[in-house]
Amino acid sequence: MDTVTLPRPVLHALREASLPGVATGMLTGETRPLTFPQGFGDVLAWLWTTDSNAAVVYLAELMKQLRERHPLAKTVTPPFRFDELLAAARACLPADFAHADLLIQYTRTSLGDFYGGPEK
Numbered sequence: 280m281d282t283v284t285l286p287r288p289v290l291h292a293l294r295e296a297s298l299p300g301v302a303t304g305m306l307t308g309e310t311r312p313l314t315f316p317q318g319f320g321d322v323l324a325w326l327w328t329t330d331s332n333a334a335v336v337y338l339a340e341l342m343k344q345l346r347e348r349h350p351l352a353k354t355v356t357p358p359f360r361f362d363e364l365l366a367a368a369r370a371c372l373p374a375d376f377a378h379a380d381l382l383i384q385y386t387r388t389s390l391g392d393f394y395g396g397p398e399k
Contacts, residue, residue, distance in 0.1 A: 294326075294333070294337055298344050299344060301315065301316060301344075302344035303349065305359070312363065314371070315371040319371050320371035320372040323337065323338075323371070324372055324376045324378075324382075327378055331382070335386045335389045338390070339390050339393070342361060345358070345359045345364070346358050361387075361391075
């Protein structure tokens, strides 16, 4: 994979700009189990490799979009749960990504107080 150096403000803007589109696709499809668009796992793996906390924040912001911020968030009943998001994230990561389980566990530990267990 080719790499590109980005200033942090540009990277932040790209992450923020992608969230509503990803959430729209997930909310309008309303499929269970949740699935991410093609390429999302590559982005998430890259974020984890460059800044693990940024990857966790990215998933947290996506969860906010799916449950609160997106205009369609309240149309999905029952709302998507945190464990559904994490399962979808794990499933979309590249097969050769060695840190997949660590990423999911770290995210669960970091955000568990905000999104709780499987029932939330």
